[in-house]
Amino acid sequence: MKKPKLLIIVLFQNLRDVPPYYPRIPSPPLSGLLLAGMTPPEVKVEVLHEMVRPIEYDTDADYIAISFMDYLAPHAYEVAARFRALGKTVVGGGKFASTHPEEVQPHFDAILVGEAQGVWPQMVRDMLAGTLKSRYDAGEMPSLENIPAPRYDLAEKQFAAPVVTEASRGCPHACTYCQLNIRRQPYRTRPIADVIRDLRSTGRLPWHKRKMAMVLDNNLGGNLAYTKALLREIARLKFWGIGFQFSIECLRDEEFVELLAKANCRMAFIGMESLNQASLAGVQKRQNKVEEYREAFEKLARRGILSFTGLMFALEEDTPEYYQTLPEQLARTGATVILPSISIPIYDTPWYQQVRAEGRICDNDLSHYEGDHLVFRHRHLSPGEIFAAYRRVNRIFYSWKNIFKRWFRFVGKQSRRESRSEYLLKLFILTFIYFKLSIFQRHHAQARVFPELASQRSDSMEYRTDMFHPVG
Ligand code: SF4
Known part of the structure; x- marks a missing residue:
């Protein structure tokens, strides 16, 4: 008998009348592949990442599962409505559904609230049996043990490095x-054996796609004793290159940095966010010390690890003087790739509550809360000053001249500790990652952010005040 089919869609973009935008990044997000891994075998699964291909509404799938973040909620509701009109059963989940279930629930046949591992298999079986309830609540902190491995074989071929997992x-x-x-929930870690099993569950991938991986934790450095033990195990897997995400103060620990190198870490994503200490203090990011950045990035570079760092514009204490010197300051820190964004008071975070209480939220269209729009009134800066600084810093940082300059500096720091062939492989992998990320960020800054900026946004702009999302 033909198996029923489930299509898992990981949303990425608010299409509306904007042309689709497909980022050129090597790895998929974890949520869709992980959900596919947890799905019982009674159902056939397909995963669609909207970041690489459009949603297919004429699918032969019987059931649709939509995973989305907060700013994608309006888009998720539209997608769900279209599929429901076609007679499909549509379920939703993700961070926004978990923090705001009352708002999300009416748009779906059922929603999953919280972490999926404990409830998803039952939800699928109820779906198949026609006994789906409207809400499945995972409760507080379900166990992280024995979570099945993600289905890497279901990632689209556009992803050069589909092996992704999480340890915490x-x-x-x-x-x-x-x-x-x-x-807020306590920091939790998965059993190391489970993480290693994930990283080895790559048998159905082409050989070259098994050699690179990303560990996509919010912060792998929340418990360094655990992280060090994990890195020792990962080192045995002999990846060509692996990436991690952690907070910057972890780099004060020399042993941690050494173990990153031994695990063949080639890229570290770090939330630098600002070179303005007052702005960092304003959002309680006290673990970041601007005077430590240069040494931290230098430690990574000497060990053949690219630093990929977030950089937020429009943080509260930013000033025109700060933006004026920012390109030179960035060059001095030695950050190899930056991910620039406009800071967003994400709906319902402590910062959002503060900005809202001060009457400074100017745009209530939730689909604009993605880091490409300015949605609040800054204390010291006009929108024009913020956009101009964003464009100028990106133009300088991502000029071809500076991209190549940074690359030659980085390569110049590499000393050969390994065999000649391993050294050449290392340089090849680093070159691939560096140019892939740099070209993607350069393109994003030019093509995606503020597409309407030049013509519509100015100091005298009128903000949208339509309430897409019921605030407060
Ligand atoms: S932004 Fe801050 S709280 Fe959030 S994951 Fe990063 S370091 Fe942790």
Whole structure:
């Protein structure tokens, strides 16, 4: 008998009348592949990442599962409505559904609230049996043991490095803009054996796609004793290159940095966010010390690890003087790739509550809360000053001249500790990652952010005040 089919869609973009935008990044997000891994075998699964291909409404799938973040909620509701009109059963989940279930629930046949591992298999079986309930609540902190491996074989071929997993959930820090701090939960880690099993569950992939991986934690450095033990095990897997995400103060620990190198870490994503200490303090990001950045990035570079760092514009204490010197300051820190964004008071975070209480939210269209729009009134800067600084810093940082200059500096720091062939492979992998990320960020800054900026946004702009999302 033909198996029923489930299509898992991981949303990425608010299409509306904007042309689709497909980022050129090597790895998929974890949520869709992980959900596919947890799905019982009674159902056939397909995963669709909207970041690489459009949603297919004429699918032969019987059931649709939509995973989305907060700013994608309006889009998720539209997609769900279209599929429901076609007679499909549509379920939803993700961080926004977990923090705001009352709002999300009416748009779906059922929603999953919280972490999926404990409830998803039952939800699928109820779906198949026609006994689906409207809400499945995972409760507080379900076990992280024995979570099945993600289905890497279901990632689209556009992803050069489809092996992604996570070792922990949560973060010990209290940054007020962070979604994790809407409803704070303790930092938790998975059994090391489970993480290693994930990284080895690559048998159905082509050989070359098994050699690179990303560990997509919010903060892998929340428990360094655990992380060091994990890195020792990962080193045995002999990846060509692996990437991790952690907070910057971990780099004070020399042993941690050495173990990253031994695990063949080639890229570290770090939330630098600002070179303005007052702005960092304003969002309680106290673990970041600007005077430590240069040494931290230098430690990584000497060990053949690219630093890929977030950089937020429009943080509260930013000034025109700060933006004026920012390109030179960035060059001095030695950050190899930056991910620039406009800071967003994410709905319901402590920072959002503060900005809202001060009457400074100017745009209530939730689909604009993605880091490409300015949605609040800054204390010291006009929108024009913020956009001009964004464009200028990106133009300088991502000029071809500076991209190549940074690359030659980085390569110049590499000393050969390994065999000649391993050294050449290392340089090849680093070159691939560096140019892939740099070209993607350069393109994003030019093509995606503020597409309407030049013509519509100015100091005298009129903000949208339509309430897409019921605030407060
Ligand atoms: S360090 Fe990163 S993950 Fe942790 S609270 Fe701050 S922004 Fe969130």
